[in-house]
Ligand SMILES: [Fe+2]
C-alpha cells in the first residue's frame with residue numbers, strides 16, 4: 279500500500295472521529311499529533327504485515343480522551359473507553375479488544391511482542407522528538423521503528439552539526 283493511501287485512510291478516520299476527541303485544541307497532544315501517529319502507525323503496520331486500517335484507527339484514537347498536555351495518568355484508560363464506543367459505532371469490523379488493549383497500555387513504558395500493539399507504541403514514541411525528547415531505542419518494539427529512529431537521530435545530528443560522541447576537552 280502506498281503512503282498516499284495510508285494518508286487518505288488517516289484523513290477519513292480524522293473526519294469521522296475528531297469531533298468526539300476531547301484532546302482537540304491541545305498544543306502537544308491535539309489532532310495533529312493524532313494524525314501523525316495514525317499515519318506512522320499505519321506505515322509500521324504495512325512494514326510488519328499487520329492490518330493497516332486497524333493501526334491507523336488505533337493511532338488516531340490513542341490519546342482521544344486526553345484533557346491536557348500535562349502528566350494525565352488517566353488518559354490511556356479514558357482513551358481506550360472512548361475509543362471502544364467509537365470503533366463499535368464507526369469501525370465494527372475491526373478487532374476492538376486488541377485495539378483498546380493497545381491504547382490502554384500505550385503509556386506504560388514497556389515493549390510488546392504483539393505486532394499490532396507495537397505499531398502504535400512505536401509510532402507514539404517516535405513522535406517524542408516533537409517535544410525535544412530523545413528516542414530510547416530500547417523502548418521500541420519493532421526493528422523497523424529502531425531503523426527509523428536511528429535515521430531520524432542521525433539526520434538531526436547532521437542538521438545540528440553534532441558529532442556522534444562528544445569528547446570532553448582535556449584541560
Ligand atoms: Fe498518550
Ligand SMILES: [Fe+2]
Nearest residue numbers: 311340341402
Ligand atoms: Fe500520544
